[in-house]
Amino acid sequence: MSTKPQENKLKAAIIGCGRVSIKHIKALSKLSDRITLCALVDTNPDAPSHLLSGAKLKGKKLSEIKSTMKSYLNYQDMLSDIHPDIVAITVPSGMHYQVAKDCLLAGANILLEKPMTMSNTLSKELYELAESQGRKIALGHIYRYFPIVNLLHEDMAAGTFGKVGHGSVIVRWGHEDEYYKQAAWRGTWKSDGGALMNQTVHALDLMCYLMNTEAVSVNGMIANRFREMEAEDTALGVFTFGNGALCQVEGTTATFPNDHEASFFINAEKACIRIALRKGKPSYSINNAKGKNLAFKYLRKYIKRYGLSYLIAVAKNPHYGIYCDLYQAITEKKQPIADGRSGYLSVDMVLGFYKSVLLKTETNLPLQEEFNIEDMKSYPLHRSGKD
Ligand SMILES: NC(=O)c1ccc[n+]([C@@H]2O[C@H](COP(=O)([O-])OP(=O)(O)OC[C@H]3O[C@@H](n4cnc5c(N)ncnc54)[C@H](O)[C@@H]3O)[C@@H](O)[C@H]2O)c1
Missing domain, CATH: 3.30.360.10 (Dihydrodipicolinate Reductase; domain 2)
Known part of the structure; x- marks a missing residue:
């Protein structure tokens, strides 16, 4: 967790410009000596500008980000255009698996928001994929x-x-x-x-x-x-x-x-x-x-x-x-504190x-096989006082 500036600048992108991405862009705005934010991606074309205004960045921090950053509607276009070193994945949880897998396969390290995915087996698969690709997964386990x-x-x-x-x-x-x-x-x-x-x-x-x-x-x-x-x-x-x-x-x-x-x-x-x-x-x-x-x-x-x-x-x-x-x-070349295994x-x-x-x-635990979370749809969650 050294905070010393480094020569090795990394390129970062954020996929998903909703509520939590504000925390990410604020963090990145303080790390411009190490990480350059190159792209914001969202299927909603207004989301990147809402993110910038929601983060209330001002002065040098805002102009630095604006000067290096491009907006994309499609994350695959961003991956092939930018080749980021780090991708923050802040899309809805049900989409984490596919987006994370595509980013790892494109050679990026990822900061994946929690929960890692909605599936125990797919989460483990992502961890193993990152290990085999020599890439890092950090989780949003704040x-x-x-x-x-x-x-x-x-x-x-x-x-x-x-x-x-x-x-x-x-x-x-x-x-x-x-x-x-x-x-x-x-x-x-x-x-x-x-x-x-x-x-x-x-x-x-x-x-x-x-x-x-x-x-x-x-x-x-x-x-x-x-x-x-x-x-x-x-x-x-x-x-x-x-x-x-x-x-x-x-x-x-x-x-x-x-x-x-x-x-x-x-x-x-x-x-x-x-x-x-x-x-x-x-x-x-x-x-x-x-x-x-x-x-x-x-x-x-x-x-x-x-x-x-x-x-x-x-x-x-x-x-x-x-x-x-x-x-x-x-x-x-070490594991993050909140790593893929966690x-x-x-x-x-x-x-x-x-x-x-x-x-x-x-x-x-750990589960020996997949548990499909959608099986929970059959569970009676709404009890009356007489139950
Ligand atoms: N670590 C934390 O403290 C923390 C806090 C809040 C949320 N989260 C997690 O962050 C994730 C996002 O939560 P949120 O509250 O920001 O959600 P949100 O709905 O506010 O934002 C999601 C964004 O993703 C965009 N999106 C959807 N599909 C996309 C795609 N294919 N490509 C690009 N963008 C796409 C949406 O348009 C939206 O802007 C969730 O997994 C949530 O659990 C973590």
């Missing part, structure tokens, strides 16, 4: 890039916190019905999934990353209580991890949109770790057995390693951290969860 998270991961791996007892993850990321009505793909089983696949998938990934482990089974329940959408707005379940720890999960979009919350708790032998984001404000506590909060020690270490300006930049926009990391992964394992966790709901039984 939580891995929150300040100090990677230091906690390192210390957990080194055994500093001792045995992990259990964990708990809460994602209360409320959206109104209007959000689901904005685009036809939102909230559908085929192209988006529900609160678990869209909003909770990268939080599940974070628990694995923090605990240095992978899920071995899951037992879940889902319902649709408030939102007008095809998939679930509420999911509750329990994962068992390879280290023996249980982890409870709550993922919902049925709460108020003005009170977003994502919180992570790990109960380990030598410390209780709490990381929370509420209404955009982060909080950390890493309490040892004597009740001492070690969070400041970690913050100091993080600033010493990466600098205060990097900390502020990733705290404001974790996508900046993903781009810095992907740049480094490409130029120094992408397919987190999709596998979500689909295993859905499978356990459908079959009403604990499901072993």
Whole structure:
């Protein structure tokens, strides 16, 4: 995550100029010493200019981007014209697989938004394709890039916190019905999934990353209580991890949109770790057995390693951290922090969860075969109080 300017400038393109692409262009506008944004692609001809105005870029940042960037309606035209080193894929989730595959085959490294794809087998296939092509996949798993998270991961791996007892993850990321009505793909089983696949998938990934482990089974329940959408707005379940720890999960979009919350708790032998984001404000506590909060020690270490300006930049926009990391992964030939393997394992966790709901039984992970998310259409999500 070095922030030093490099001679090796890479060419980047963004495919899909909707809501999340604003985070990408803002991150890229701070990285013009390393990455040149050469193309914006969207099937909607107005989307690139909406993106530029939505990102509120001004002055030198805006003129730099405008001077290097071309707009395209078709991503294949862009790939053959530009030959980008990095493509950010920010199209609807149901399209991730095809676009990502085409970009990898065209020789690009990709920053693929979460969830990696809507299928466990296709996600794994993308990971294997990137490996065989010698290309990098970075996932839009923003939580891995929150300040100090990677230091906690390192210390957990080194055994500093001792045995992990259990964990708990809460994602209360409320959206109104209007959000689901904005685009036809939102909230559908085929192209988006529900609160678990869209909003909770990268939080599940974070628990694995923090605990240095992978899920071995899951037992879940889902319902649709408030939102007008095809998939679930509420999911509750329990994962068992390879280290023996249980982890409870709550993922919902049925709460108020003005009170977003994502919180992570790990109960380990030598410390209780709490990381929370509420209404955009982060909080950390890493309490040892004597009740001492070690969070400041970690913050100091993080600033010493990466600098205060990097900390502020990733705290404001974790996508900046993903781009810095992907740049480094490409130029120094290593894996990004949120790599392709984390992408397919987190999709596998979500689909295993859905499978356990459908079959009403604990499901072993990783899944041994494809679970078709559209099978969830037969599940009765809308229960009356008498059920
Ligand atoms: N990591 C995060 O924090 C985060 C946050 C929000 C969304 N996401 C993910 O990002 C993805 C996009 O979400 P969004 O909310 O920005 O969606 P969106 O609907 O706002 O934007 C998608 C854009 O893709 C365009 N598009 C569709 N088909 C295309 C094609 N063939 N070629 C080029 N452009 C095409 C659409 O016209 C639209 O502008 C989803 O997978 C979502 O899960 C990630």
